Amino acid sequence: MLGVTQSLEEITVPDLASMPKAELHLHLEGAPRWSTLRHALHRHRGITLPESPPWYEPKFRFASFDQFRALFHRYIHPWLQTPVGYNELICDVVDSLLEQHIRYAEIDFYAASVERVGASLDQVLAILEAEVERANAQGSVLKIFLGINRHDGVENAAFWVQRLISAPVICGVDLHGSEVGWPADLFKAALAPVREMGKKIKSHAGEMVGPEAIRAAVEGLGVRQIGHAVSAIQDPAVVELLRDRKVVVEMCPTSNERLQYISSYQDHPIFDLDAAGVAVTVNSDDPTCFGSNLTNELSRLIIERGATLADLKRWTQNAFRYALIEEETLTPILSDLNTWFENVNSGSESTNSSPQY
Numbered sequence: 001m002l003g004v005t006q007s008l009e010e011i012t013v014p015d016l017a018s019m020p021k022a023e024l025h026l027h028l029e030g031a032p033r034w035s036t037l038r039h040a041l042h043r044h045r046g047i048t049l050p051e052s053p054p055w056y057e058p059k060f061r062f063a064s065f066d067q068f069r070a071l072f073h074r075y076i077h078p079w080l081q082t083p084v085g086y087n088e089l090i091c092d093v094v095d096s097l098l099e100q101h102i103r104y105a106e107i108d109f110y111a112a113s114v115e116r117v118g119a120s121l122d123q124v125l126a127i128l129e130a131e132v133e134r135a136n137a138q139g140s141v142l143k144i145f146l147g148i149n150r151h152d153g154v155e156n157a158a159f160w161v162q163r164l165i166s167a168p169v170i171c172g173v174d175l176h177g178s179e180v181g182w183p184a185d186l187f188k189a190a191l192a193p194v195r196e197m198g199k200k201i202k203s204h205a206g207e208m209v210g211p212e213a214i215r216a217a218v219e220g221l222g223v224r225q226i227g228h229a230v231s232a233i234q235d236p237a238v239v240e241l242l243r244d245r246k247v248v249v250e251m252c253p254t255s256n257e258r259l260q261y262i263s264s265y266q267d268h269p270i271f272d273l274d275a276a277g278v279a280v281t282v283n284s285d286d287p288t289c290f291g292s293n294l295t296n297e298l299s300r301l302i303i304e305r306g307a308t309l310a311d312l313k314r315w316t317q318n319a320f321r322y323a324l325i326e327e328e329t330l331t332p333i334l335s336d337l338n339t340w341f342e343n344v345n346s347g348s349e350s351t352n353s354s355p356q357y
């Protein structure tokens with residue numbers, strides 16, 4: 001950990017943009033770059049937006065989850081309602097992943113919004129398939145997950161599973177949305193067909209509510225991959241559960257800070273969970289809303305929390321270990337990761353004194 005008196009200028013951050021990375025927690029609709037969104041809304045709708053929105057200010061905090069969600073209604077949906085909106089958004093998200101050298105990503109796709117904004121689900125699935133192929137040709141593996149809002153109820157979850165789980169581009173289900181009153185184990189029967197098809201189930205848990213939600217997801221729903229899980233740190237027995245069952249945790253520090261699910265960035269439990277033997281990973285959640293991306297998240301952890309290169313390597317390896325990726329594809333990626341760290345450690349990789357976004 002850094003001493004509190006150490007100034008930012010003293011910290012050398014390597015050029016993290018070139019580091020091979022993995023991101024397990026990214027929402028498609030919350031991932032386009034602001035500059036692309038801004039130009040698209042101007043082009044299609046004549047709307048003029050600032051170069052940087054007020055919620056990118058470092059001290060900005062969302063007052064509620066609803067205030068955060070309102071950004072989608074106000075800025076993303078008007079874009080998606082245009083005939084080419086989904087295509088532009090998906091292509092931009094994939095471009096952003098490729099630019100950051102993200103070699104594996106799991107992307108939560110909120111299918112329920114497609115027809116709601118007047119688009120064709122078949123067309124959007126075709127765009128996703130084409131973009132997965134484009135990324136694959138450039139050495140990045142992308143996996144699309146059907147995102148389901150838990151607060152829309154169990155019947156709604158069963159409906160979307162029945163409708164989409166056999167689509168080849170869908171690799172599993174990610175249970176998201178408001179956790180309050182909706183523990184993950186309520187969805188066990190609705191999600192059973194996902195497991196029967198051999199696809200992955202994962203769940204947000206312990207982001208907005210206490211550690212009991214994490215236990216419900218692990219023991220009740222049987223998941224081995226949890227989004228956020230920041231409240232695990234409140235219960236040593238839940239930390240042990242995560243460690244003993246080898247559950248990978250998708251941590252999203254900037255998201256947790258901006259939504260005020262942690263008291264401060266300095267108090268984010270990623271280091272404590274890591275030290276307790278939990279397989280933690282670093283993720284950006286909704287970059288459009290939090291003014292972040294995976295490269296920036298890693299930089300912040302170095303600059304503001306004193307993460308070491310060994311930490312970054314271990315957390316990235318954790319993500320690849322849980323990836324839906326064949327060994328013959330994974331081996332060269334891990335080799336590239338090792339080479340990158342060897343070069344940084346030997347000083348041949350370029351470094352910057354400030355993070356590159």
Ligand SMILES: [Zn+2]
Binds near residue numbers: 227
């Ligand atoms: Zn999320």
